[in-house]
Amino acid sequence: MKFGVVVFPGSNCDHDAYHVVSKHVGQPVDFIWHKETDLSGYDAVLIPGGFSYGDYLRAGALARFSPVMKAVKEFAAEGKFVFGICNGFQILCESGLLPGALIRNADLHFVCRHVNVRVENNNTPFTYELENGDVLSLPVAHAEGNFTCDDATYNQLQENNQIVFRYCELNGETTAAANPNGARDNISGICNIDRNVLGMMPHPERACEDLLGSHDGLGIFRSLNHAIEMVAV
Amino acid sequence: MKAKVYVTLKPGVLDPQGKAIHHSVELMGYKSLADIRQGKYFEIAIDPSATESEARQSVEKIASDVLANPVIEDYRVEIEQ
Numbered sequence: 001m002k003f004g005v006v007v008f009p010g011s012n013c014d015h016d017a018y019h020v021v022s023k024h025v026g027q028p029v030d031f032i033w034h035k036e037t038d039l040s041g042y043d044a045v046l047i048p049g050g051f052s053y054g055d056y057l058r059a060g061a062l063a064r065f066s067p068v069m070k071a072v073k074e075f076a077a078e079g080k081f082v083f084g085i086c087n088g089f090q091i092l093c094e095s096g097l098l099p100g101a102l103i104r105n106a107d108l109h110f111v112c113r114h115v116n117v118r119v120e121n122n123n124t125p126f127t128y129e130l131e132n133g134d135v136l137s138l139p140v141a142h143a144e145g146n147f148t149c150d151d152a153t154y155n156q157l158q159e160n161n162q163i164v165f166r167y168c169e170l171n172g173e174t175t176a177a178a179n180p181n182g183a184r185d186n187i188s189g190i191c192n193i194d195r196n197v198l199g200m201m202p203h204p205e206r207a208c209e210d211l212l213g214s215h216d217g218l219g220i221f222r223s224l225n226h227a228i229e230m231v232a233v
Numbered sequence: 234m235k236a237k238v239y240v241t242l243k244p245g246v247l248d249p250q251g252k253a254i255h256h257s258v259e260l261m262g263y264k265s266l267a268d269i270r271q272g273k274y275f276e277i278a279i280d281p282s283a284t285e286s287e288a289r290q291s292v293e294k295i296a297s298d299v300l301a302n303p304v305i306e307d308y309r310v311e312i313e314q
Binding site: 057061066093094099100101103104105106107108146148149150181186 | 246247249250253299301302304305
């Protein structure tokens, strides 16, 4: 089993993701430079947070044209696991691997704090070890995390149960006050129809040890790890 | 030859920057403005050997594939001799 962490010029959460996989998941992991075109040998690819290409044009817009993204699309089409966090989520939306778009936070602020997110769908490879309704404390750090989509896309997300996480209060209630960026219906993470591609704005890789204030992110990585093991069996 | 591409948010997509600008402009004393929407503008210099229709075709493709995100944005292309 092998994980890969894609590194674009401007990625800055790549080491955090690498650290979590190697130390807390206990699996081999490589950095994958964005010029790479061959992802054979990997079981899961993480698209980390950061400011790929300086967020020029739109967040994630230029990373989409890096050579590795063609390989990531093929990788996802084979049913392998792709997990985009923060800027990674923006890149997956810009690439068309996930629907919708992430626009400027409604209040224009860069928001950088712990938020609560509720697990909405634990029937995915990324949330398999969590329960629906679980509330995770995870940090966010973004200026463009305001998930938006048209009504038709929103209805599809609902019907196909693609909304995986929503911002919520500590008690699990999804209120406007708990929404840090104005995202539609408090959406903080979605998956594709096939469930093998997940994007989320909060950073579970920064919440995998108590030293960092929360280990609530671990369940996501452990779920993914077990999902890969089950595929391998 | 020059191509001009205007990228604007689709109607209904929240534009918090436009709203903040609108608010500031109102503070300047301009009270009769209904709305301000922020967009992007690109100037693309085209090789003189290209015909106008070739240029338009290429720039339309560039605008739809790169300059605008069709999920949230519209674009308009103008070709200038």
